[in-house]
Amino acid sequence: MSDVEMGSRQQRRPARPGDPLGSDDLAGLLSLVARGDSGAYQAVYDQVVPVVFGTVRRVLRDPAQSEEVAQEVLVQIWRCASRYDPAQGSPAAWICTIAHRRAVDRVRSNQRSADRERHSVPPAAHPNPVAEAVEVDLDHQRVRRCLATLSELQREAIVLAYYRGYSYSEVAALLGVPSGTIKTRMRDGLIRLRDCLGIDA
Numbered sequence: 001m002s003d004v005e006m007g008s009r010q011q012r013r014p015a016r017p018g019d020p021l022g023s024d025d026l027a028g029l030l031s032l033v034a035r036g037d038s039g040a041y042q043a044v045y046d047q048v049v050p051v052v053f054g055t056v057r058r059v060l061r062d063p064a065q066s067e068e069v070a071q072e073v074l075v076q077i078w079r080c081a082s083r084y085d086p087a088q089g090s091p092a093a094w095i096c097t098i099a100h101r102r103a104v105d106r107v108r109s110n111q112r113s114a115d116r117e118r119h120s121v122p123p124a125a126h127p128n129p130v131a132e133a134v135e136v137d138l139d140h141q142r143v144r145r146c147l148a149t150l151s152e153l154q155r156e157a158i159v160l161a162y163y164r165g166y167s168y169s170e171v172a173a174l175l176g177v178p179s180g181t182i183k184t185r186m187r188d189g190l191i192r193l194r195d196c197l198g199i200d201a
Contacts, residue, residue, distance in 0.1 A: 026091040027084075034082035041078055049074065051092065052099045059103035059174060069106050073099045100174070146196035154189030157182050 026047060032040035052073050057066040076098055084094050147155050156175060160166045168186075172179040 027086055030077075030081045030084050030091055033078060034084070041081075044077065044081075045074060048077070048092075048095050052095065055096050055099040056103040058170070059100065060106060065106060066103075069102050070099070073102050076102070104174070142197060143193075146193050149196055150189045150192060151185070153177065154185045154192075157186045158189050158193070161186060 026044065029040045029044045029047075033044055049070070053066060053070040056069045056073065057063070060066045060069060073095075077095060080098075084091060088094070147158070150158070153175065157171050157177075160171045160174060161168070166174065168182055169179050171186075172182045175182070177185075
């Protein structure tokens with residue numbers, strides 16, 4: 001990747017109005033990128049960077065992190081272009097899948113870091129705050145234990161909606177599942193959580 005500067009705006013081919021993502025042109029460019037053609041990569045970059053950034057931003061929300069992850073995605077396209085298989089879908093679908101997975105991985109990494117920081121905070125010196133902190137930590141453990149009893153789809157949907165603030169439609173788009181299915185799975189998952197936590201309806 002040393003011969004390609006990711007942030008450079010020089011000598012980029014202007015995007016053509018009739019150049020939709022997923023076109024044969026983009027697939028052809030990816031095949032050239034797979035053979036190390038940096039000029040073809042530059043053309044791919046021009047076409048896909050707005051879509052990559054938009055996909056990542058919808059997941060992460062934070063502009064700075066979104067830019068960082070978008071750059072990681074663009075580097076991955078350069079390195080992994082040979083893995084694109086037209087039989088598996090359009091170039092746009094392949095690229096957006098990479099972007100979405102990278103963004104979700106960053107969300108999970110941020111969550112793990114936050115969990116580690118929370119557990120590394122030393123206990124307070126006074127008895128009452130300690131008791132309160134222990135109680136809160138036990139509640140977190142109970143919630144995590146109960147979340148683990150849910151299906152993967154239920155757990156991801158509930159975390160995205162209630163811990164990340166996404167709407168039903170946004171959760172459905174992120175997970176690639178119909179909105180009606182998300183609502184049903186979340187309702188069933190919340191019932192199971194309520195029962196597991198012993199909360200009265």
